[in-house]
Amino acid sequence: MEFESIPGVGAKTASALAEVEGAERALREGDVAHLASAPGISEGRAARIARGAIRREHDDSSRLLRTDRAREIHRELLSLLQDRAVTAYGKRRLETFYPSGSPSRIEEVRAFARRALEREPDPDVREALSGVTPLETPRDVRVRDRCLVTSDAETLAAAREALPELPVEVCEDARGLADLARSYSTVIALDEAFTGVEVEGDVQVRPDALSDPAEIAPERVLSFFATNRESIRAAISVHRTDGMDPPCDLDSLDDALSRLGPDGEVRDDAELDRLTRAVSDLDASVHTAESVANDSLRNAIEERDVTIEGTDLLSLAERGAGIDSLLSRELADEYAEAIEAAREHLIDALALDPGESEIARGAFPEEPTFPVEHDENVVGRLREELVAEKERRATRGKRELAADLAAFRDPSEALVRAALDLDVELAVSRFSREFDCTMPDFSGAGIEIEGGRSPLLAEPLEAIEPVDYSVAGVTLLSGVNSGGKTSTLDLVCTVVVLAQMGLPVPADRARLERFSEVHYHAKTQGTLDAGAFEGTVREFADLASGGEGRLVLVDELESITEPGASAKIIAGILEALAETDTTAVFVSHLAREIRSAADCEIAVDGIEAVGLEDGELVVNRSPVKGRLARSTPELIVEKLAREEGTAIYDRLLGKFES
Template sequence: MEFEELASIPGVGAKTVERLAELDDPAEAVSEGDVSRIARAPGISEGRAARIARAAIRRRHGDSGAFLATDRAEELYESVLGLLQERAVTAHGRKRLETLYPSASAARIEEVRSFAKGAVEREPTPELLEALSGVEPLESPGGIRVRDRCLATSDAETYAEATDAIPELSVELVDDARDVSDLARGYSTVVVLDEAFAGIELEGDADVRVEPDALSEPAAVVPERTISFFARNRGRLLAAAAVHEAASKLDIGTSIDIDALERALERLTEDGSVDDDDRLRALETAIDDLDAAVSMAEGVANDRLRAAIEERDVTIEGADLLSLVERGAGVDSLLERELSEEFAEAIEAARERLVDAVGVDDYESLARGAFPEEPTFPVEHDGRVIDRLREELSADRDRRATRLKREVAEELRGMRGPAKALVDAALELDVELAVSRFSRDFDCTFPVFGGSGIEIEGGRSPLLDVAFEDVEPVDYGIEGVSLLSGVNSGGKTSTLDLVGTVAIVAQMGLPVPAEGVRTRRFEALHYQAKTQGTLDAGAFESTLREFGSLVEGAEGRLVLVDELESITEPGASAVIIAGILEALAEEDSTAVFVSHLAGEILDATDADANVSVDGIEAVGLIDGELCVNRSPIKGHLARSTPELIVEKLADEGDDSENEGSQTGFYSSLLGKFEGNSD
């Protein structure tokens, strides 16, 4: 997918393409539906990233994206998506699940079904879920700048090439060996790119390398280029490795040597340094503690001299004192004459303390030179020697750190691609496990596509405000246009929600919460939620226009409507609903209208119209509570709650020994209900 193709995705304009261009591989991120990567583009939120990913999928499958035709249908989808996302461990998994949506495209449904059938076989063990908690998408390290090395060349063309090829290092122009020598005093390592400098001899311990081929292998010169990626993502990679170890029986597939990766990562710190070398640690400690060590060494020498002076009676005869004054001598001369042995011992103690504090081989001689033999009080170190010691320790540290980095970089060479695949597989496993957990938690099965309606066997809605195990299973089949009648609180709306949920989940390509489902592939779901109160004239007209547009192109749609009669007066509602049902029946739609006016609507419906009535029947009242058969009965107009109560009162009167006017009254009322139902 090129940039031109990105611009062809619905909703992706020129500015969005510019923002996506900031990603490493925007075409791959979009084509794979990687919401996390898309959201890293500047100015693109996670919600926007999910919309871009879905739009790309829809474009690939020729999907209009119009399956969810109403707000209530969108609400059901969001609820289902929320249940899926609750079962993902990683933030990436939750974002990735947003690319699953109900589609009218057979190809898209089958694409997800194929993925989901493998996913439900995954076993979400506690160990696996715990390991996933540390996995995140890999990040690219920021700009790397290395200041302890430089490149040197006398050729302007090579200079330009080096600047482009290895921007992490400074590139310096030199004319001769003297220029190189000057550079070596400021850098721990100088890499000379010109063959002409081969055999160059410099004073001191400067690390100067003549490597004409250095630009062909930048990682050898700048191992940080390789290491920084792994250091930045160290925790993520170790977590992904743990996932693969916990999922060893799942065969999620990886081409990387995980043991080798873990060994290399264990040597790294998150700042990109190598942390498993004793000499490197000794050098770093010596540098960090050098000022304190010098101060302590001075203290040792001065304490010893002070004690010696306090213990000694020094006598100076007048001639000697006059001689010292005439020569301009001071306390140093006095120390040399009277306390030479004690001074020597104090200096030696200071030297030993400093050498011991530095603690690095090869630097004893230089450290001892920090305290000269000339007597003085108080004893002071030679700052020039300490500066040189610091410089040499630092250069040694930098050279050793670079060598160690090269070793680790060599171990990690070629692992970046497989490491990315390792993390991607772990993150994708989280998505699969979320689908598996959804399927297991809600006793799901894959639907069978076919037929002209939808048939649900043992369906249980996961959206009810009760524990799922307490939800009563419902059997319900819809073919053509039906009215659904039933008592108040009998489950009509929850049955409608179940039908809508099953249709949405099925056309997401996922297993549905039922023992079995056969369904047609619907073009759209139009779910009209229950209206709160009678509508005013304007809202009423708008609602009629909405249904007018619906019935004109309703073929292949699933239409669910909850108590439309509340929009206006009952008499007018029955007539309007009857007209809508007749139109839907002619358009080969699958529709269910929940209504308390089912009888009145049937009376107003054309006898030739193929409109049936189903009923959620209450079998009676027990202790004032309805006892309901939640599965609708086909071809049955359910009795209302008032009729059940009147029947109960009439039955109680018949069983009473005291017959009276009340019993006759209840029986008479019951007869009117029964007459209306004939």
């Protein structure tokens, strides 16, 4: 894949993506977390790259949202979706869903959404998902106890690339090999020329070593699984709880992970644990064994009356003999018992096997001496034996466990990806269920909504009155203040944005055309100055002469200037839009004046207030087709005329009806 062909990807970003194994798959699947593992690419940047790749795949050059308010609606909806995702990955993955004009892209997401709607959000699954994170590849794995050896420059380069975890040494002869064997516990020679060379130490001739990295450096596999163990286990829990079809045997994977420690060490190996304790406790156990011997011998001396003939004492003195000779002559049995006690204590304390015990016995020599002291050379040999056996056992255990886990590398990645993708599906499912959504139909012209409830309203769903509204062509939307005109525009924009993202929409039923652009102009705050007014008029002039298949939503454009001039300007814009294939809804309190100023028939819909109760408007939130809604002042005057019966109120009411 040519990464630079993706919109927004330059040479530097393409180079970073090239360093990531599986980048092409991640781009196809929108795997934001995997793309973010590339050097210097943040998750936000990865989401934008994924969107660019999706656009390229669908040849999608559309830019549906053309105004700030339209883009704001999209951001608010995306935030609502993201709030229903559990994982950080799910929140980022949802950012790859964008409003599109491409039929193939919309249908691709619709297929995903249909699967999502079949999901039943389970609290236990969501709890399990909270522990799932994208898998990481450790970059700082280093092995210090073994090395690779070669005399060939080409092999040297290949070894450093294939096994960067291990030091690679250059060696020409047996002497150099022997030096390395004294520095490393294991030396792996890659050249067949070293076959038959005998040196002291663990030296292996393995010309094929580079073909099996997991055996030579099992730390690579173990580090990967140790780093990602909790996430993989959480993904296992997700699959079990949700009943998903797993890519491998979950029990076998879970069992292998249970044998792996948090730092990549092998767990539940009793022999390795014994050797580890023995190495750790060796010095302390030797000193304790010395104390055992000396205490035993001191007690024996204190309890024993030793009688020495004068001639014997004179003989010992003439020979310069001391306590050692006296012990040998008078307390030989007691000394032997003390030494045996020290040996048994050392063997028992370290749980030594027969071979190790044989070395340990020599740590306390039989020649009488007081106080008893260990032989440091023997203790050193025992330490070397224990350390060597510990490292051999650890390496063997690592290789065995790495061999078991290596087979689960790809399945584990698939397992975690499936769990993370499930989070995205469940987010869509929760959004759809919480806002009573349905999949819309793309047919006909304009837009038709039945039972729509805007998720952007700051009210509980059950408190929102459902809205029915349909529009095709150019329409004025009239209505009382706070009657729901702006909310209706928001609902229309919401339905279009979600539908063209390929997602379900908050309505009982929705039908719409596939729009090429969405222009939503929010209410202007205050009258514009001359420059801003000119810019706004230019913008709408360009809009009126633009392309086909657009949706234009405008909220009270009359606020840009004086009411009389506004009505004429809006009438002219609507006339121009009516001549194009545009669906437009203009909210205005000047509907009567605009319709009078227009040279063509302009449809007017109304959000009607059906009366006043206790000073509060009672409103039918669904716009009535072909009805110019009465204003709040008209309703108040009507109420006064009905209640007071004074002529002035009838006269005022007549002005509204003329």
